[in-house]
Amino acid sequence: MGKRERENEDEGPSRGGSAPTIGQQTSQIANKIVRGAKYAKLKHEKHKSKKKQRAMRQKELERAEALGIEPPPKPVPKTIENTREKDETTVQPDDAEVAADEDQDEFAEHFTRVRPPNVLITTSYKVTGLMYRFISELLETLPCATYYKRQGYPLKKIVEYAKNREFTDLMVFNEDRKQINGLLLVHLPDGPTAQFRLSNLVLSTDIKGHARATTHRPELVLNNFDTRLGHRVGRMFASLFHQDPTFRGRRVVTFHNQRDFVFFRHHRYIFEERQKKEKGQKEKVKVVKARLQEIGPRFTLKLQSLQKGTFDSKGGEFEWIHKPQEQETSRRKFQL
Known part of the structure; x- marks a missing residue:
């Protein structure tokens, strides 16, 4: 500058x-x-x-x-996050009305373990090798997912096919000019449908020192989905994963929302035993340290629209549409 x-x-x-x-x-x-x-x-x-x-x-x-006294408090710097403008749709942890609505929404059967996740993954019509490598890594991240080649079928037919085969969710990834740039996420059988812009994709093979995924069910972490819209989007992501993760696999998938950008990360826990010298002691003692090793892939999502029901490009009713000129009036106001 x-x-x-x-x-x-x-x-x-x-x-x-x-x-x-x-x-x-x-x-x-x-x-x-x-x-x-x-x-x-x-x-x-x-x-x-x-x-x-x-x-x-x-x-x-x-x-x-x-x-030996308590040190003075550290000054807290002002950031866009901690000076965020209050949103009237922010959900409080003890909001009974929101809890009642979520007990009857489209994802209720998933969270009550009535319908375990069964995800269908497909792509746009023409894809390159990059898409196939990405889908391969995504299938390792989602043990409950199945990939089907598009083969020229329109999306409405794919939605009907997935409903008839009792899939719970449909993920359609779009590729344009050899760049994976979009995700259409449909919750079945009654919606909703979310469209995301996808960017900053990095495959596992491009991450230095990456780990290999196992077949264990991963844990899921959802961060900062605080508004009513954020809760809805967070529940869509949660419906892709089992409610009973296999902790033995030490895998964790994170959807971290920051300034309405959702960052996807996939790690595993590593516990290491080290020798460390504590204060006031002459000999080293054994301590167990925990750290994260990234598995990948990693990418960023930006919500573009949320539609009621399943995919309908013409007559669909939208719950929310991204309108930058109306919604992005302040750098400190966020939707999710």
């Missing part, structure tokens, strides 16, 4: 009545050379002040450790 770009970034209005930024303090100076010199001086003073504050905090921390 260049000097002029930093000036433009700092010249925005101060948020929440906070102190004016350096760009705001110097924006009224007409002379470019004088303005630049003033900006550099204020920037240098701010840097010195921050350095001094860090040194003071470090001294207080060392003093607290020496006296």
